[in-house]
Amino acid sequence: MQARLARRVNAASVVLGAVPLLILAARGIWWDLGANPVETLTHTTGAWALRWLLASLAVTPLRRALRAPWLARLRRTLGLWAFVYAGLHLAIWLLLDLDLDASSLVSEVTERPYITLGMAAFLLLLPLALTSTRSWQRRLGRRWVRLHRLAYAAATLGILHFWWLVKADWREPALYAGALGLLLSLRWAHLGRRAGGRRPAVV
Numbered sequence: 001m002q003a004r005l006a007r008r009v010n011a012a013s014v015v016l017g018a019v020p021l022l023i024l025a026a027r028g029i030w031w032d033l034g035a036n037p038v039e040t041l042t043h044t045t046g047a048w049a050l051r052w053l054l055a056s057l058a059v060t061p062l063r064r065a066l067r068a069p070w071l072a073r074l075r076r077t078l079g080l081w082a083f084v085y086a087g088l089h090l091a092i093w094l095l096l097d098l099d100l101d102a103s104s105l106v107s108e109v110t111e112r113p114y115i116t117l118g119m120a121a122f123l124l125l126l127p128l129a130l131t132s133t134r135s136w137q138r139r140l141g142r143r144w145v146r147l148h149r150l151a152y153a154a155a156t157l158g159i160l161h162f163w164w165l166v167k168a169d170w171r172e173p174a175l176y177a178g179a180l181g182l183l184l185s186l187r188w189a190h191l192g193r194r195a196g197g198r199r200p201a202v203v
């Protein structure tokens with residue numbers, strides 16, 4: 001019963017993750033990407049990378065609250081979607097903004113702080129995506145859990161990257177920062193309870 005529910009929730013998250021991408025592709029096919037298509041592509045993929053990353057981090061507190069260990073797979077699927085969108089975001093920028101010019105890449109990364117922050121966020125997501133399989137989880141044991149805490153750092157850098165580039169309306173990055181703050185508080189509260197000796201049922 002639970003295994004079937006887990007499979008269904010996971011399948012739904014696989015489909016859900018693809019939706020913004022399909023909408024973007026459809027808009028591209030219909031020439032409906034606005035006055036600046038490259039900007040639309042960069043912004044949409046960047047925004048969804050951050051949204052899926054935060055959604056993946058929300059799975060653990062949800063799993064604890066519902067006492068539903070089978071939700072663990074959802075965190076992995078959403079995290080992988082975050083990586084896919086971040087990869088596309090980077091690829092679009094490299095290909096359409098920089099024309100794959102290596103010297104521009106170096107100067108952009110070293111001279112523009114928001115690009116440095118975005119690149120750092122991406123580089124943190126990379127080992128998480130590469131070690132997201134069960135075999136890596138088994139191989140790394142406790143170290144896997146520690147490594148995957150980097151997702152919080154990647155989200156922090158992703159939000160700073162976004163905040164840095166907004167010119168006037170900071171409401172959206174502020175919303176993401178609030179969501180991350182809430183997730184971190186839930187995590188610290190959980191760690192505090194654990195340190196206090198009350199081991200929760202779902203770890």
Ligand code: HEM
Binds near residue numbers: 045053120159162
């Ligand atoms: C891999 C290195 C990265 C590069 C080179 C990069 C570059 C960019 C650029 C050029 C923009 C548009 C800036 C403008 O408006 O002029 C942008 C926007 C954005 N990026 Fe990145 N980025 C990177 C990684 C990331 C990552 C890992 C995330 C999320 C975790 C992210 C999230 C965002 C968001 C949320 C926006 C703004 C979207 C919006 O306006 O709605 N970026 N990025």
